[in-house]
Amino acid sequence: MTSVQVDVKGRVAHLREQISRHDQLYYVRSSPELTDAEYDALIRELRAIEEEHPELVTPESPTQRVSGVPADGFDEVAHRLPMLSLGNAFDGEELVAWHSRVAEQLEVDQFDMLSELKFDGLAVSLTYENGVLTRGATRGNGLVGEDVTANLRTVRSIPLSLGSSEVPAILEVRGEVIFPKSKFEEFNRLREAQGLPTYVNPRNTASGSLRQLDPHMTAERPLDIFIYSVGYREGGSVPDNQRDSLEYLGELGFKVNEYNRIFSTVREVLDWYKRWRDEFHDLDYGCDGLVVKVNRFDYQRHLGDVGREPRWAIAYKFPAEQAVTVLRDVKFNVGRTGTINPYAVLEPVHVSGVTVKQATLHNEDYITSRDLRIGDRVVVERAGEVIPQVVRPLTELRTGVELGVTMPSSCPNCEQPVVRREGEAMSYCTNASCPAQLIRMIEHFVSRGAMDIEGLGVKQGGALISAGLLKDVADIYTLHEYRDGLVEMERMAEKSVSNLLAAIDTSKNQSLARVLVALGIPFVGGEVAGILARHFGTMKAMRQASVDELVVINGIGPKIAESVHSYFVQESNALVVDKLQLAGVNMVEESVQSSGGTSLVGLRFVVTGRLPNYSRSEIQDKIKDLGGAVSGSVSKRTDYVVAGEGGGSKLADAQELEVNVLSEDEFERLIELGRDLFEEER
Structure with missing residues (x-):
């Protein structure tokens, strides 16, 4: 190697070090030392050297934040450790109840808690190998996310490499990508000036930005990130509690939010919450509550998880934002179990950054208990910041022209009679062959959390039902017999039919727990399905179980036990399960297949x-x-x-x-x- 080459390598290393340092000062610590022109000069010099010496280009170079080739799609990646979702507390009593449960399980009277702000953004994981960013992924369903590495590299507050020599060989960190409010407003003003449509809210725009197939599009949007935890690691060591781990992450160069506080009593947390409940609107980023965590990691490990939620943390949510609008009409749709579901048609109103035009009304009792009438001015909120619902009418504003709401006596889809069962709040369509029910059942069956069959949406399902090809969900596995007919159908080109049939075939290997979820048994979600699959091991054993045998299983109460038993003894359901088995759908839990492990059965x-x-x-x-x-x-x-x-x-x-x-x-x-x-x- 010549002295000139040595000098060039040295200059490149120096420039990268300086640029990374100034990225930290500007994007993470908000204390820049260079003007924009001085910073741009460093970038231009480094880019010029790398163009002349391409052999010196490395993935962690600041010039490589934006890759040049748009992607065809996003690969799925499994998280080494699940990215759990949080349980919610909506008032002080629920927070106190959580604290009491934790104290009882830890068998202590008092324990330290760390309070952090709960960001309203998109959760991601970042993996560093030997200090270099190698992968970035969305949370997805908590177990599997999407590989958005190329897009996350464009977020300037994410370090491409970590300066410390003591960083673990593999270090995964978790954080929340946000679109700062001030930057979002500026971004929308620019789009408006260019004659382009503006975006509705920062959170959805941040999410959409990370899912752009072209990283150049993501790079144009000034996204930011806060890192809030260490996930998986190999080698090295990290602190033994949450507060110190946040300091450690900050020392590594990650952007960590400053508003974290340690508390030892619930009263202190409640006081802290009251402060932020009044002030969170002043933050430059979306925030919808506090996250309260048990500080010690050994306590966290001891407490463990329930379902996909940690026992050692809870989200203490701020009150939902409300707005007033007009209830224009009440309409009804049909659920997959035949429920007649009322929903409100509203005069469009802006709530929590989203335009709301419809809202759930739950059931007849919900409407009558609130005396809701068509034409009322009503208070609307987004429950849990997600589902819009009508809270109450403003009766003092009534003019006398408002109309009462009448529940339908016949199904809005098939026009067959509707009944309300004794002791239940819901009304049901009595037609087991109601097309609307079947469409919803198919929609649920093929969903990501169930059989995960892409390419069979509501429109395709409706067309297949109309064509007589689908009479129940099990008929999905006979569609390969009608390949030529499928190709001729609207919206079903040759390639999409091939992809659909391949996805159907792949779905036969889903776990027994997912098959149970897909069947749509009332009260059987992912967690309950997992309990049943692990306990019985096979669909056959589950179908033969009595209510008494079901109810003794930990996590299965009387209501669930009765629902599961009733489902399998119903002849039409039994026929569907038989057809699925004949089609080759998996009916055995993976752990039973792989290990035959039954040494603790019945204990x-x-x-x-x-x-x-x-x-x-x-x-x-x-x-x-x-x-x-x-x-x-x-x-x-x-x-x-x-x-x-x-x-x-x-x-x-x-x-x-x-x-x-x-x-x-x-x-x-x-x-x-x-x-x-x-x-x-x-």
Whole structure:
């Protein structure tokens, strides 16, 4: 290597270091030291050298933030650790209840909590390998997201490389991409001046910007990010609590929000909430509440998760924004279970950054209890900042021309009779073959959280029903027999038909839990489906279960047990499941297929204390995977209590009721031998 080459490499390294430093000062710390012209001069010099010496270009170079080639689409990527969603508290009582549950499970009276602002943006994960950004992904469904690395590289507050030599070999961090309000307003003014349509709100624009196929489009939008946690890592070490980990992330060069506070009592959190409830509108970014987290990571591991929500954190939401508008009409649609669902047709009104034209009215009782009338001026809000609903009428503004709401006596789709069952709030279409029901059932069956069949939307489903090709959801798996006819249908070109049939074939391998979700059994969502699939292992065993056998499963109450049993004994449903099985749809839980693990079938466990090698959620999942059930309290029906350090009251209950208590090692031995041999060995 010549001295000239050495000098060029040295200059490139120096320029990159300086540009990265000034990116940090400007985009992360808001304390620039250079003018725009001085900064641009550094970028131009680096770009000129790299153009002359392309062998020196590296992915982490500041000139490589924007790639040159638009993508055809986004690949799916599995998160190494799930990106969990948060449970919500909407008032002080719910926050106090959460604190009490956590204190009871930790068996302490008091624990430190970190309060952070809850950003209204798009959650993402960033993965660094040896300090270099290698992947950025959206949250997606929490388990699988979309690879948007090229777009995230354009966000100037995201470092392309980390300066510290002590960073873990693999470090994944989580954060929220936002579109600052001031930048959003400026962006819209520019579009308006160019004669282009403006965008409605910063959050949706941030989300859409990250899903642009051309990174140049994303780069034109001044997105920002706040990093709020460490996810997966390999090697190295990180602090043992949330507050210190945020400081650590800031030291690595990430942008961390400054409004984080540590508290030891609920009263302090409530006071902090009251302050922000009155001031959050003044922030330059969307914020819809506080996130309250147990500060210590060992406590977090001990608490674990329930479903896809951590027990150790909760979102304490600010009150929903409300607006006043006119209730123009009440219309009705048909749900997949035949429910007749009323909804409000509203004079368009702006609520929480979105134009609302319709809102849910839930059921007949909701309408009558509020005395809603067509023509009323009504208060509207977006419940949980998502679903618009009518809160109440402003009766003092009535003029006397308002009209009462009458529930239909016949189905708005098939015109068959409507009935309201005793003890229920909903009215139902009595026609089991109602086309509207079938369309909604198909829409649910093919959705991402169920069988995940792309290319079969509401319009295609309606056309297939009209053509007589779909009489139930199982008929989806016979569509390959009508390939030529499908190609001739409107909106179904050769390629789209091929893609649809391939997606249908792939869906046969979905997990048993997803198949259960797809069936649309009332009260059976993802979490309940997982419990049932792990417990029974096969669809056959589940179909044969009685209500009594279902209700004893931890997490399955009487209402769910009755619903599941009623579904499978109904002849039309049994026929659909039989047809799915004949079509080759998977009917066996993966853990049963792969391991045959049934060593804990029929056994009921309680877990207490802190275990050396398991978090609470890990050991509970293991018990369920092997056919056992987990309860939150000790009773005479409990077979074993697995106890670690600080077992507390549950350990005392076990001793009083003479329930077998196991150490972690004994629990592992029970799994290895099975109950009979284990008890014999003891």
